[in-house]
Amino acid sequence: MIPDPAVLRERLTGEGLSPGAADEAVRRLLRAAVLCGSGTDDGTVDEGPPRAGFFVPGRIELLGKHTDYAGGRSLVTALEAGISAVVVDHAEPVVEFVDTDTGARASFPHDREPDPDGGFLYPAIYLSRIRADLATLGVELEGGALVAWSSSLPQAAGMSSSSALLVTLHLALATRYRWAESPRYREHLLDREALAGYLAAVEAGRPFGALAGGEACRGVGSDGGSQDHTAILCARPGAVARYAFRPARYEGVVPMPEGWTFALASSGVSAPKAGSARDRYNRLAAQPEAIMDLWRSAAVSVHGPDAGFDHLGSVLEAGPGALIRLGQVLRESRHLRFPPEVLLNRAAQFADETGLHVPMAARALEAGELEAFGRSVRASHRAAVEALANDTPETEALTFEALAMGAVAASPFGAGFGGSVWALVREESSAEFLDRWRQRYLDAFSDRTDATFLRSRAGPPALRVF
Numbered sequence: 001m002i003p004d005p006a007v008l009r010e011r012l013t014g015e016g017l018s019p020g021a022a023d024e025a026v027r028r029l030l031r032a033a034v035l036c037g038s039g040t041d042d043g044t045v046d047e048g049p050p051r052a053g054f055f056v057p058g059r060i061e062l063l064g065k066h067t068d069y070a071g072g073r074s075l076v077t078a079l080e081a082g083i084s085a086v087v088v089d090h091a092e093p094v095v096e097f098v099d100t101d102t103g104a105r106a107s108f109p110h111d112r113e114p115d116p117d118g119g120f121l122y123p124a125i126y127l128s129r130i131r132a133d134l135a136t137l138g139v140e141l142e143g144g145a146l147v148a149w150s151s152s153l154p155q156a157a158g159m160s161s162s163s164a165l166l167v168t169l170h171l172a173l174a175t176r177y178r179w180a181e182s183p184r185y186r187e188h189l190l191d192r193e194a195l196a197g198y199l200a201a202v203e204a205g206r207p208f209g210a211l212a213g214g215e216a217c218r219g220v221g222s223d224g225g226s227q228d229h230t231a232i233l234c235a236r237p238g239a240v241a242r243y244a245f246r247p248a249r250y251e252g253v254v255p256m257p258e259g260w261t262f263a264l265a266s267s268g269v270s271a272p273k274a275g276s277a278r279d280r281y282n283r284l285a286a287q288p289e290a291i292m293d294l295w296r297s298a299a300v301s302v303h304g305p306d307a308g309f310d311h312l313g314s315v316l317e318a319g320p321g322a323l324i325r326l327g328q329v330l331r332e333s334r335h336l337r338f339p340p341e342v343l344l345n346r347a348a349q350f351a352d353e354t355g356l357h358v359p360m361a362a363r364a365l366e367a368g369e370l371e372a373f374g375r376s377v378r379a380s381h382r383a384a385v386e387a388l389a390n391d392t393p394e395t396e397a398l399t400f401e402a403l404a405m406g407a408v409a410a411s412p413f414g415a416g417f418g419g420s421v422w423a424l425v426r427e428e429s430s431a432e433f434l435d436r437w438r439q440r441y442l443d444a445f446s447d448r449t450d451a452t453f454l455r456s457r458a459g460p461p462a463l464r465v466f
Helices: 005-015 019-035 121-137 161-176 183-188 192-204 227-234 278-297 312-317 320-332 340-366 370-387 393-404 427-444
Strands: 051-063 073-090 094-099 104-109 144-151 239-244 249-255 260-266 409-413 420-426 452-456
Touching: 005 019, 019 051, 019 073, 019 144, 051 161, 051 227, 051 340, 051 370, 051 409, 073 094, 073 161, 073 227, 073 340, 073 452, 104 121, 121 161, 121 183, 121 192, 144 161, 161 192, 161 227, 192 227, 227 239, 239 340, 249 340, 260 393, 260 427, 278 312, 278 320, 278 340, 312 320, 312 340, 320 340, 340 370, 370 409, 370 420, 393 409, 393 420, 393 427, 420 427, 427 452
Parallel strands: 094 144
Antiparallel strands: 051 073, 073 144, 073 239, 094 104, 239 249, 260 420, 260 452, 409 420
């Protein structure tokens, strides 16, 4: 029996959602329950088979622009917008997915390989990969399952709607099939950081330790890291978390300053990593690997060319001498794909973002020095404009207007080439700020009528609601 809506609301507010966000999540949970045959339109829920419900948030990347896949650092928090999902038993030996917002539905029989080209790309990619890894995890798909969801996240907007869906699907099926009871599952996916790494590997089409995926190791074609998945699974309510990556390592938490909240704007410029923005995103992701190829070929380490240097972040951790030598290597070397000045700028952006802007911003936020925090954010943004070139006129305008209107800090976030902007504003005036921000943006970009504006506290990570 699905709990009473009041019980669900209390559970969500107890985990850190604001009352308004909890009401929205409950409404969507009940919608998912109704449309998968487990509830009624008046808000009551019928008796039925075993089921579970989840809330899985999107995320805000405060700082850490294109750093995670290269072993860098980020400051992240969870949104109060997210995916509400229900999983129930299915009478047939299938896994069925229902997007209750669009009415789209797809059914994947256990005896047939999922076809990612047949629609429902992310669910098909996920199901294909998890089926390939079942034996290694020591688990099974025994019996049918139906997963239905409803999302308040803007799609392809930089708020991690796709990664949130992957997390949702895994939590739902892992609960339905009781995978955590398997010692081998617990061995490979010991904690939430490990699960985030695995789901990032699923999305990118990479092996994850012994979970190699075989021919199903296809992914969606984007060469990303695990920042999004880590933020979604490991965020701290009411706080900003600092993580390092490859592998994900928790480095600390900074409570949000009292009386401040996030205003968010989705520009209306769609930038799906599995679609139109993929090639440009992958070009940025390839640059740190190109840097490391040149570094290794120069055999710069006194211990051998590869010793201790798995990624660009490990070079940064080796100290100033390694960075100086890296600069020399990049100036003197030639790469078939990227000219030296591009790689030099990219290495500088990564080093500044990981080694300066993220730690300095974290210290300033923790000390309540919001002007200093804003300076770090602006420096990060300027470096990204120069080295990444992944902003658009829309996200630049949103950032400029937010600062002009009094936001203490503002920045584009996500993969870029569209997407969203966050602004840190006074909670008491956030509704008025959001209205003025929207109006100024639409005055300048009247064709972006699908832009979305919302407020969000630093929310909780993905959680099982019942």
